[in-house]
Structures are given as structure tokens and as C-alpha cells.
Amino acid sequence: MSKSFSRSVRHTGLISALIMAPCLAINAGVVSAETIQAQLGIAPNVPPPITRTQPATVVVNLEANEWVGPLSDNNNYEFWGFNKNVPGPMIRVMVGDTVEIRLKNHKDSKEAHNIDFHAITGPGGGASLLNSEPGQESGGKFKMIIPGIFLYHCATASPSIPEHIANGMYGTIVVEPVGGLPKVDKEFYVVQSEFYTKDGEKGETLEFSFENGLDERPSHVVYNGNASSLVKNPLRAKAGNTVRIFLTNAGPNFVDSLQILEQPFDRVYSEGSLTSPPAENVKVTKVPAGGAVMAELKVKAGTYTIVDPVKDRKDKGALGLLKVD
Numbered sequence: 021m022s023k024s025f026s027r028s029v030r031h032t033g034l035i036s037a038l039i040m041a042p043c044l045a046i047n048a049g050v051v052s053a054e055t056i057q058a059q060l061g062i063a064p065n066v067p068p069p070i071t072r073t074q075p076a077t078v079v080v081n082l083e084a085n086e087w088v089g090p091l092s093d094n095n096n097y098e099f100w101g102f103n104k105n106v107p108g109p110m111i112r113v114m115v116g117d118t119v120e121i122r123l124k125n126h127k128d129s130k131e132a133h134n135i136d137f138h139a140i141t142g143p144g145g146g147a148s149l150l151n152s153e154p155g156q157e158s159g160g161k162f163k164m165i166i167p168g169i170f171l172y173h174c175a176t177a178s179p180s181i182p183e184h185i186a187n188g189m190y191g192t193i194v195v196e197p198v199g200g201l202p203k204v205d206k207e208f209y210v211v212q213s214e215f216y217t218k219d220g221e222k223g224e225t226l227e228f229s230f231e232n233g234l235d236e237r238p239s240h241v242v243y244n245g246n247a248s249s250l251v252k253n254p255l256r257a258k259a260g261n262t263v264r265i266f267l268t269n270a271g272p273n274f275v276d277s278l279q280i281l282e283q284p285f286d287r288v289y290s291e292g293s294l295t296s297p298p299a300e301n302v303k304v305t306k307v308p309a310g311g312a313v314m315a316e317l318k319v320k321a322g323t324y325t326i327v328d329p330v331k332d333r334k335d336k337g338a339l340g341l342l343k344v345d
């Protein structure tokens with residue numbers, strides 16, 4: 021166990037396809053990989069691409085929070101999330117890195133929280149190591165062995181895993197393949213998700229509805245945790261830029277359809293795979309619940325409309341803008 025962990029750490033451990041020794045120096049004479057602090061991207065911002073050529077130990081500090089904040093122009097909501105933002109930060113690492121996750125659950129939380137990383141090979145995606153009661157901290161070290169774009173989410177069973185997800189406890193981790201991703205001009209981080217609220221008047225703070233969740237009847241389908249996040253604050257690029265969107269579908273129920281009304285995507289890396297060749301010239305791509313996509317297009321001047329065109333989802337918030345100067 022790392023000495024840098026605080027005394028309140030309850031669990032620590034290491035999961036990969038091969039269980040690693042708790043020290044990175046495998047043999048005498050081999051120097052440990054450098055330890056660096058992760059640069060976290062707060063949506064729609066993306067952490068910078070990996071320029072390292074050697075794996076590192078990347079420390080990621082996350083905090084579980086419960087707070088009241090705006091879900092739409094009309095209503096607040098009782099969010100649960102990571103680092104007091106929905107979605108939680110985007111984490112960017114590379115194959116071969118050891119990711120050291122430290123999850124603190126804020127002392128004012130009412131619930132226990134943890135994290136299941138879809139990037140992690142092993143039982144529960146590390147969730148059992150990261151269980152944190154209010155006011156406590158947990159940690160684990162995980163070796164990244166599979167490249168791709170992956171969801172991470174809280175997987176605490178009480179009151180139910182879907183409730184933790186539906187309240188906002190998710191984010192994205194990108195594990196770059198060796199050699200990195202092709203360079204582009206602009207990158208954006210977007211998470212689509214559903215919220216299931218009880219009815220409420222304008223101005224009221226809305227509460228989670230377990231029944232509407234069971235019935236798969238969301239009141240809101242949104243990008244980046246708010247029904248007007250990408251309309252009030254459009255994504256911005258310049259004419260001639262190649263734009264890359266990392267879009268994760270946190271669900272918890274719907275399969276998303278991702279479309280830009282004005283132009284097909286030049287390339288779509290489906291289902292979060294960064295090692296399969298991209299599909300080219302795609303107008304609408306689907307993103308399963310718990311899945312992700314990397315979609316790229318070269319843009320001209322104008323305003324582009326990002327939308328999930330299914331039924332009335334755009335009226336529930338699944339609408340965004342990309343403005344190109």
C-alpha cells in the first residue's frame with residue numbers, strides 16, 4: 021500500500037488481467053515508472069493528448085458529491101456525481117499506464133459511493149476496492165491493458181445501481197493505444213444521459229422517480245448534465261478544423277442516436293473501439309447504454325446541430341450546437 025494514502029483509506033489494491041505486485045519496480049535495477057497527477061477534463065473540455073512515450077503511474081483524485089444544481093432552465097435537481105460535476109471528469113491515459121484512483125466520499129454525503137471502470141479488467145471494474153462511506157476515502161491501482169473509450173460509473177447497490185447512475189454518477193476514461201490517437205484540431209467531451217424525475221412546478225427542486233426509471237420514461241435526456249448545456253454554451257471551432265467528439269452514453273436505459281444535422285461524420289470509431297478501423301461517411305451512429313463513440317468531422321463556417329433525433333428527446337434536452345467561426 022502506498023504511503024501516500026491517507027489513514028482513512030479503507031481499501032487499496034491492484035487489478036489487471038495479471039495481478040501486479042504492489043510495487044512498480046518489478047526487478048532489482050528496474051526503475052519505477054514516473055508518477056504524475058492526471059489532468060482531468062471538465063466537460064466539454066478534454067484533457068490534452070498523451071505525448072509521453074513511456075507508461076507512467078497516473079494519480080486520479082475523485083470525490084463523490086451530492087448537491088442541488090440546475091438540470092434545466094426551469095428546475096434544479098438533487099444530483100449525485102463526481103467532483104461536483106455531471107458528467108464526472110474525463111480521464112486520459114495510455115495502454116501500459118498504472119492508474120491510481122483515489123475516491124473520497126464527501127463527509128456531507130448521505131450515501132456510500134464507489135466506481136466501476138469499464139476500462140478495468142476484473143470483478144466489478146474495481147468497484148469493490150473503491151467503496152467509500154461518507155467521509156471516507158478508498159483507493160486502488162489498476163494497470164491499463166486495453167485501449168478504448170470507456171464509461172465509469174458508480175455501482176453502489178444501495179438503493180440501486182441504476183439510481184446512482186441516473187443521478188449523475190458517471191464519466192469517461194480514454195485509454196489511448198500505444199502511439200496515441202491521430203492529431204486533430206479540436207476535441208470535445210460529451211456525455212448523454214437520462215434523468216427520471218417526479219413531476220414538479222417551475223422553480224421546484226426535482227426529485228428522482230424510481231417508478232419512472234423502471235418504466236424507462238425519462239423527464240430529461242441531456243448532454244453534459246443539463247438540458248441546455250450545449251445550447252447556451254455551444255462547442256466552438258474554426259473553419260477548416262477537424263473536430264473530434266468523444267461521446268459516452270451513460271444511459272442508464274436508452275440506446276442513443278448521435279447525429280449532426282448539417283453534415284455526416286467523416287469517421288466514426290464505434291462502440292468505443294480505438295483499435296478497429298473507423299466507419300467512414302456516417303450520418304447517424306448509435307451508442308449503446310454504457311458505451312461510447314469517437315466521431316470526427318472537418319467543419320466549415322456555420323452552426324451545426326448535434327441531436328439525438330429519436331422521438332422527442334431533443335425537446336427533453338438532447339440538443340446541442342457546434343459553432344464554427
Ligand SMILES: [Cu+2]
Nearest residue numbers: 133174184189
Ligand atoms: Cu454512487
